[in-house]
Amino acid sequence: MHDQVPQQGLVLVAHPPRGGALTGRIxxxxDGTAIATLTLTCCLDCRVASLDYIHVVAGYRRLGYGRxxxxxxxxxxxxxxxxAPLPDGPAAQAFRARISYPHPEASCVHQRQ
Ligand SMILES: [Zn+2]
Structure with a gap:
């Protein structure tokens, strides 16, 4: 799958959940370097998708990549x-504040500790 990723320009690469795992990565x-990463956990039973993690490399922030x-x-x-859980750090929280999540209370009972 990675063999098909062009090395030039901006490319969106989705890594679907594999082997029963519920977490996918986008x-x-x-130009061949990941500048932004998001991981997402979906529960088919709860019909809840939780945005677990999003990171944009410094220098590429506030350019719309996270969005x-x-x-x-x-x-x-x-x-x-x-x-989406409230992230740590002011940059992540500022980003999170700009994203609309209509169901902040939604949670997956299977992921609770
Ligand atoms: Zn669940």
């Missing part, structure tokens, strides 16, 4: 209630 790759990843994640979770 990356934005610019692009979130949009890509949303496009893959149609019909799910979407939620």
């Amino acid at each position: 990356e934005l790759v610019l 692009t990843l979130v949009a890509a994640a949303h496009a893959r979770t149609t019909g799910y209630r979407r939620t």
Whole structure:
């Protein structure tokens, strides 16, 4: 699958969940280097999609890459209630504040500790 990724330009790469894992990963790759990463955990039973982690490499922030990843994640979770844990750090929290999550209370009982 990676063999088909062009090495030039901006590419969205989705790594679907494998082997029963519920977590998928989406990356934005610019000229062969991942500049933004998002991981997403979906529960088929609860119909909840949780945005677990999003990271944009310093120097590429506030350019819309994070939003692009979130949009890509949303496009893959149609019909799910979407939620995201409050991230650590002011940059992540500022980003999170700009993203609309209509079901902040949604949670997957299977993921609770
Ligand atoms: Zn669940």
